[in-house]
Amino acid sequence: MTKALQCIMRIHKNKRFQAILWIGFYLVFIDIGVNIIFKFPEDPQQHPPSLLQGYFEYGRSIEGKFKKMAFAALIQVDPTIGYGWLKGRGNDSQVRKAGENQTLVAVYGMSHTKLLGDAMAKMGNKYLIRSICAPGAPVGWGYTAYSLDREEHSAKIVIWGIMTDNVPFTGATLGATIYFELGHPYTFPRYYVEDGILKMIFPPFLSLEGFKEYRNDKAKWHEYIQWLSKHDKFYDAFLFKEGLTDNSTFLRVIRRAYAQTVHERDFNRVYTKDGFKADSEEIATLRLMVEEFAESARRQKRLPVIYIVNNRGRGDHLYRALKPSLDAKKISFLSSHIICPPDDPKSFIPSDGHFTPAKDIELAKEMISIIEKERVEEGQ
Amino acid sequence: MLFNSVTYFLFLPVIYLAYIATPKRHQNLLLLIASYIFYAWWDARLLALIAVSTSINYCCGLMIKGDGITARQRLTLSLWVIFICLFSLLINFNLIGDFQELFSFPLSWPTLASDKSRWFTFVAVCLSIVLCNLMYTKIGSHIGSKKKTLFVIGGVTTNLVILGFFKYYNFFVHNMEWLIKNLNMDPSRFHLHIILPIGISFYTFKGISYVVDVYRDRLEPERSYVNFSLFLAFFPSLLAGPLDRAKNLLSEFSILRKQTVALTFEGLHLIFYGLFKKVVIADGVVRTVNTVFGSPGQPSWIDIVIATVLFTIQIYCDFSGYTDIARGTAKLFGIELMINFNLPYFSKNSREFWNRWHISLSSWLRDYLYIPLGGNRSGDIKTYRNLMLTMVLGGLWHGAAWNFIIWGFYHGLVLSLHRALVAVKSTAASRWVPVMNGLKMFSFFFVICYGWLLFRAPSVETLVGFSSTLIFDFGNMAFTAIRPKAAAFLGIGLLACIELIEYLYESEPFYKRLPMPAWTALYSLVIFSFFLSLGNESVQFVYFNF
Numbered sequence: 066m067t068k069a070l071q072c073i074m075r076i077h078k079n080k081r082f083q084a085i086l087w088i089g090f091y092l093v094f095i096d097i098g099v100n101i102i103f104k105f106p107e108d109p110q111q112h113p114p115s116l117l118q119g120y121f122e123y124g125r126s127i128e129g130k131f132k133k134m135a136f137a138a139l140i141q142v143d144p145t146i147g148y149g150w151l152k153g154r155g156n157d158s159q160v161r162k163a164g165e166n167q168t169l170v171a172v173y174g175m176s177h178t179k180l181l182g183d184a185m186a187k188m189g190n191k192y193l194i195r196s197i198c199a200p201g202a203p204v205g206w207g208y209t210a211y212s213l214d215r216e217e218h219s220a221k222i223v224i225w226g227i228m229t230d231n232v233p234f235t236g237a238t239l240g241a242t243i244y245f246e247l248g249h250p251y252t253f254p255r256y257y258v259e260d261g262i263l264k265m266i267f268p269p270f271l272s273l274e275g276f277k278e279y280r281n282d283k284a285k286w287h288e289y290i291q292w293l294s295k296h297d298k299f300y301d302a303f304l305f306k307e308g309l310t311d312n313s314t315f316l317r318v319i320r321r322a323y324a325q326t327v328h329e330r331d332f333n334r335v336y337t338k339d340g341f342k343a344d345s346e347e348i349a350t351l352r353l354m355v356e357e358f359a360e361s362a363r364r365q366k367r368l369p370v371i372y373i374v375n376n377r378g379r380g381d382h383l384y385r386a387l388k389p390s391l392d393a394k395k396i397s398f399l400s401s402h403i404i405c406p407p408d409d410p411k412s413f414i415p416s417d418g419h420f421t422p423a424k425d426i427e428l429a430k431e432m433i434s435i436i437e438k439e440r441v442e443e444g445q
Numbered sequence: 446m447l448f449n450s451v452t453y454f455l456f457l458p459v460i461y462l463a464y465i466a467t468p469k470r471h472q473n474l475l476l477l478i479a480s481y482i483f484y485a486w487w488d489a490r491l492l493a494l495i496a497v498s499t500s501i502n503y504c505c506g507l508m509i510k511g512d513g514i515t516a517r518q519r520l521t522l523s524l525w526v527i528f529i530c531l532f533s534l535l536i537n538f539n540l541i542g543d544f545q546e547l548f549s550f551p552l553s554w555p556t557l558a559s560d561k562s563r564w565f566t567f568v569a570v571c572l573s574i575v576l577c578n579l580m581y582t583k584i585g586s587h588i589g590s591k592k593k594t595l596f597v598i599g600g601v602t603t604n605l606v607i608l609g610f611f612k613y614y615n616f617f618v619h620n621m622e623w624l625i626k627n628l629n630m631d632p633s634r635f636h637l638h639i640i641l642p643i644g645i646s647f648y649t650f651k652g653i654s655y656v657v658d659v660y661r662d663r664l665e666p667e668r669s670y671v672n673f674s675l676f677l678a679f680f681p682s683l684l685a686g687p688l689d690r691a692k693n694l695l696s697e698f699s700i701l702r703k704q705t706v707a708l709t710f711e712g713l714h715l716i717f718y719g720l721f722k723k724v725v726i727a728d729g730v731v732r733t734v735n736t737v738f739g740s741p742g743q744p745s746w747i748d749i750v751i752a753t754v755l756f757t758i759q760i761y762c763d764f765s766g767y768t769d770i771a772r773g774t775a776k777l778f779g780i781e782l783m784i785n786f787n788l789p790y791f792s793k794n795s796r797e798f799w800n801r802w803h804i805s806l807s808s809w810l811r812d813y814l815y816i817p818l819g820g821n822r823s824g825d826i827k828t829y830r831n832l833m834l835t836m837v838l839g840g841l842w843h844g845a846a847w848n849f850i851i852w853g854f855y856h857g858l859v860l861s862l863h864r865a866l867v868a869v870k871s872t873a874a875s876r877w878v879p880v881m882n883g884l885k886m887f888s889f890f891f892v893i894c895y896g897w898l899l900f901r902a903p904s905v906e907t908l909v910g911f912s913s914t915l916i917f918d919f920g921n922m923a924f925t926a927i928r929p930k931a932a933a934f935l936g937i938g939l940l941a942c943i944e945l946i947e948y949l950y951e952s953e954p955f956y957k958r959l960p961m962p963a964w965t966a967l968y969s970l971v972i973f974s975f976f977l978s979l980g981n982e983s984v985q986f987v988y989f990n991f
Contacts, residue, residue, distance in 0.1 A: 081710065084965055091969030120931060315976055322979030329982065377927075378736070409742040410925035 092315070099314040105133060123246040124317030124324070128307035130241070130248030131280065149199025149240060149251030151209055153272035164193070170436075171195040171218055173210045174226025175202040177374045177401075180419065181226070184429035192433070195220060199251055201244055203231045205265075206253040208354050215365065222436055223362050227351070228374035229383040230418075233335035235347045236298030238268045245304055245324040250276055255296060256350050263353045266296050299331060340382035352390040359396045368439055370432070373400040375407045377418055397439050399432050446486040448770045449723050449983050456483070461777055469701050474671050476778065480680035484644070491642045493526075493533035495678055497570070498607055500526050502652040503673045505600030506659045506666035508584075509593050519581065522670070523574045530570045534563045593660055600656035604649040611645055616845030643989055644684040646842055648677045650809060655691040657813055664692050672698040679780075681771035685764070685988035687785040688805035694782075702779030715773025718971075722766030725974045726940060728981040729933025730755040736926045738901050746921040749911050753898045755929060757890075758937060760897060761790065763987045764803070790893065791948045793885040794867075795859040798893065810839050832864070833857035843900070848908055852899040859892060932977035939970055 103121045106112040114122070125133065170192050172182040179198035186194045195218055197210045207225050215223070231243070235256060240249025252268040269289055270276055279285045293300045304324050310316040335345045342348065355371060362369035371391065373384050381402040391398050405412035405424045412424055420428065446452050460479045467475045485492050500522050507514055514522075584595070615636060618625075622632040655676070658664040667673040676694050737744045737752035744752070765786040775782045785805050792798035799807045815835040821828040833854065840853020902908035950956070 080961065084961060087961055087965035088969050088972070091966055092972060095969065095973050315973075318976045319979060322976075325980030406741055408736075408740060410736050410740055410744060410748065410927070411742050413925070415924050415926065416928040 096314045100312070107133075121314060121317065124319070124321030125248075125311050126307045126320065127241040127245065127248055127305045129311040131250055132307065149202060149206060149249060149253075150273045150276075151206065151213060151251070151253060151271040153274055167191065167193045168222065169193050169195060169218060169220040170222045170224065171197070171211075171214065171220035172224040172226065172372075173197050173202075173214070174207040174224075174372065175228055175231070175374070176200055177228060177419065178202075178207075178224065178226030178372055180425050181224070181372060181428055181432060184422075184425040185432060187426070188429055188433060198226075199240070200249060201231070201240065201247070202226075203237060203240075203243055203253065204235050204351055204354065205237070205256050206240075206251070208256065208358060209253050209265075211358060212361075215361070220367065221440075222368045222370065223358075224370045224372050224432070225355075225358055226372040226374060227355075227383065227387075229336075229376040229379040230332075232341065232351055232383060232386070233332045233347055234299060235350050238266070238297045239293065239300075242293075242297050242299040242301075242305075245328065246321065252276070255298070256354060257346065258350050258353055261353075263350070263357055268292070268296075301327060336379075336382070340380070341386040343386065348386050352387065355387060355390050355396065356394050359394050368436065369396060370435065370439075371396055371398040372432070373398055373402075375400065375402040375405075377407055377413055379407050381407070397435055399428065399435055401428060404428055404431060446483055447983060447985060448767060449720060449728075452486075457774065457777075464778055465704075472702070472778075473669075473675050473698055476680075477671055477675045477678065480675065480678040480683060483680040484678060484683060487643055488640065490533040491640075493530045493570075494607070494611075494642055494645075495648060496526055496529040496674075498604070498648060498652060499670075499674045499677050501603050502600055502655055502677070503667070503670055505596045505603075505656050506673075507668070508596040509600075509656065509659045510666045511592065514581070519578055523578060526574060527571060530567050534567050597656055597660040601653050604652045604656075608645060608649040611639055611642055613841075613845045614639060647686050647688060648683065650688055650806075650842075651677055651691070654688075654809060654813060658691055664695075667691070667695050667699075669699075679775070681774040682782055685767050685771075685986055686803075686805055687768055687771065687783045688809050689783050694780075697780045704777075704779045708776050708779060712773040712776030715769045715776065717773075717975075719766040719769030719771075719773060721936065721971050721975050722762035722769065722940065723986070724981055724983075725936035725978040726933055727759045727763035727766060727987075728984050729930035729936060729978055730759050731984050733926050733929045734759055734901070738903060738907070743910055743914060745923045745925060746914055746918040747924050748926050749898070749914055751924065752926060753894050753901075756901045757790075757894045757897045760900075760987055761786070762940070767986045767988060788944050788948050790890055791886055791944070792893075793882055793889055795856065795863045795889070795892070796867075798889070799856075799860070806839070806842075810835050814838060828864070829861045832860050836860060847905050848899055848902050851905070851908065852896060855896055855899055859896075930978065930981060932974050932981075935970075935974045935977065939967070939974060943967065 099121055103115075103118045105118050105122045106114055122130070122133070168191060170182070170185065172178045172194060175198060179196050182194040182196045182198075185192050197214055199206055199210075202210070204227055207227065211223060211225055234243045237243045238252055238255045240247075240251045240253075243249075252271055254265040254267045256263060256265050258264070269292060270279060279289045290305070293305070294302070301324075304320065304327075310320065335342055335347045358371075359369040371387065373387060375381050375383050381400065384398075384400040384402055387398070390396070401407075401420070404427050405420050412420055414421055446456060456479075460475075463479075464472055464475055481492055481495075484495060504514060504522070584592075618632065618635045625632045625635060655664070655667075659666050667676065672695060675698055676691060679694070682689060734752050734756045737748045738756070740748075768782075768785040772782045772784075783805055785803060787801040787804065789798055789802035792801055815831055818831040818834060819827055820831060834857075836857030837850055837853040840849045840851070840856070843849045843852070898911060899908055902911060
């Protein structure tokens with residue numbers, strides 16, 4: 066195009082304005098064309114969207130997504146995993162009691178933790194798994210899930226999964242403010258440390274019913290947005306609010322690019338190529354959460370285990386960030402980086418952040434051996 | 446300051462507006478100041494190096510021609526070099542590059558007294574200046590060719606010493622560790638913490654070509670120090686070329702340039718097109734390439750094949766994208782930089798490839814290395830030797846690592862093979878020629894790809910491992926790498942389409958016949974793909990490392 070366009074420019078040097086008009090016309094044509102050809106289905110459960118239909122939706126505002134995509138989908142999802150509502154998950158489907166010769170293990174966290182639990186279940190009947198997990202569950206979600214659920218079962222072992230990519234977003238309260246593209250509507254409390262004490266701010270609702278109640282009432286929804294802008298560190302009006310911009314492909318694409326840039330910037334505030342900033346608020350909060358998780362589990366005579374998921378390309382940085390707390394409080398843990406080197410593509414499903422099923426089995430074996438070792442030491 | 450950064454797109458309009466507002470006779474000075482600010486953005490200490498290098502080449506040029514340097518010029522130059530060295534010594538480096546610190550004056554006096562090495566360097570520079578001034582009359586009294594030879598050798602050697610020290614010293618020490626250990630010495634004592642000055646390979650090569658061209662009487666020495674400094678430091682081409690010759694670039698600086706609307710449009714178009722190649726394609730595939738080449742394990746056959754092909758595309762889009770932005774920026778100031786790429790992946794053989802790829806470097810190597818070595822004038826064996834030597838040194842120019850040497854050797858071998866086989870005439874009937882050419886292009890593309898595998902491999906062990914996987918794991922289709930960005934596929938498709946049109950139709954009549962709705966549609970798709978890639982992470986240009 067270098068030569069060709071220069072040649073064209075010379076030939077049409079008196080028709081520049083006309084050319085600009087043509088380009089403008091085509092851009093409008095593309096914008097409208099994409100909206101028509103790749104229109105996102107109104108009922109994604111019946112007509113799952115294609116890759117490109119999903120691709121051009123990524124940039125829709127969070128409110129727009131709630132309206133179009135997530136809201137339609139979340140009603141029919143499996144409530145045990147669901148879209149991560151901490152309350153009203155449908156307790157009937159939850160495993161409450163282990164059978165004879167079985168040990169109940171409760172796992173909390175993101176999909177990696179769910180997959181680990183599934184892999185442990187495949188190892189035989191010895192362990193019965195109670196999974197309370199959500200897609201991409203942030204640190205605060207996993208901790209709250211454990212806190213709300215701990216009186217509901219008699220598990221001897223509690224596992225909490227934490228992953229590198231979520232740690233910088235401890236200040237969030239809504240799945241969608243962390244994962245803009247996916248627009249998870251689930252909510253969870255924000256945790257922080259004040260005078261060495263772990264404190265939290267609860268969102269106005271933690272259940273799908275609460276969400277519906279707020280979403281369907283303009284005043285309440287406005288009130289919720291006010292609350293979000295005050296308490297969610299990652300709330301951004303440009304990303305959140307629905308408007309005319311949702312109707313343009315180009316503007317959606319720009320919003321998505323902006324979201325990616327902001328996400329990267331927020332991530333890099335806490336994380337460098339050498340690892341997490343040890344003096345950051347997020348790491349201090351996480352360490353305290355881990356310690357409190359272990360202490361409360363031990364108070365209930367349970368074995369606490371931290372499952373550290375070192376995401377692709379992030380080295381063993383999360384393990385290193387947590388090691389001082391794990392060592393100080395003698396907390397059992399399984400860090401994924403030895404079995405699944407974060408820089409080895411073979412550890413992961415192609416173009417996916419999850420470990421391969423074979424790696425999950427290896428991780429499950431390692432987790433079982435950690436549990437059994439600890440239980441032998443404790444004489445159980 | 447990356448070309449694909451927000452900082453650059455704030456910097457460029459400011460300089461452009463200042464340039465328009467400046468009287469024509471001072472425009473070169475403005476461009477020089479802008480170039481030094483641009484360079485200092487990374488590490489302001491390195492300004493001293495470029496100023497010293499400029500002064501040496503400038504003086505050598507004048508001395509070769511026999512014009513001499515007046516006492517006043519000598520004094521001014523000496524004071525300038527001392528000033529810039531003092532500035533580099535005092536500057537609290539890297540603060541300028543940090544945008545948050547931009548508005549605080551980055552001098553840190555308290556740290557100075559403690560840093561003896563900086564003072565040592567400064568004293569050494571001052572002593573050298575005094576020595577040069579004292580010896581001037583003695584050296585200047587030499588006459589004719591003796592003086593010319595003395596200064597051409599001096600100029601070339603100084604450039605090579607600067608390049609060798611900053612770029613190859615640690616590589617040399619690292620490879621000589623066994624010898625140092627055998628001499629019962631501690632190798633760590635010889636390792637120095639040297640920062641590789643960005644763009645050093647480019648401005649030292651420019652300096653060499655200038656001195657040699659003056660020596661060969663192909664060029665009159667430049668008498669304006671500002672113009673000469675600008676020749677070495679002109680910011681669009683400072684960091685990664687093109688390696689413009691002094692004859693072309695100095696003549697651009699010595700005339701009163703005209704800015705036309707057409708030139709501005711062409712410049713803006715080139716900047717946009719360069720950004721398209723860089724942001725949409727190169728940055729869109731970089732993660733896939735990095736996961737495979739940076740993998741600690743052994744990737745599968747298909748991983749390596751895809752990553753290598755993608756790197757072949759990445760390096761072309763990255764480097765030619767840089768060149769387009771550089772050329773476009775220069776055009777905004779009414780300056781024409783040379784074309785550096787001419788559809789290189791449409792080459793049918795290695796000779797053609799080197800006439801189309803990084804043209805400014807390959808022609809530099811031809812003129813200042815291959816031909817002085819004897820070229821093809823002294824029989825077959827010496828021709829092959831010269832080819833191999835030129836390509837190996839060309840490989841080494843890219844970086845102080847064995848894989849670059851191996852890459853150079855590989856291309857030397859391919860060039861030699863082509864030379865040996867070129868005598869075998871094609872017997873294909875003329876109607877089959879286009880088919881044969883297509884086949885040649887297709888097969889030669891994979892020869893280039895393997896070359897890029899050698900180039901990209903982070904170590905010799907990786908290179909050997911990947912090469913053996915290509916042979917012994919042939920057909921393993923288990924793809925484990927991250928997929929490239931979706932917009933990169935659209936970008937690659939558009940680029941292939943545009944370049945194919947360019948390759949097939951070089952004549953103006955074709956473009957005259959091409960209706961406006963057709964080419965504006967293509968242009969709109971390029972804009973669309975650019976929008977889709979706005980969120981791509983901004984990655985440094987590959988050639989900045991060289």
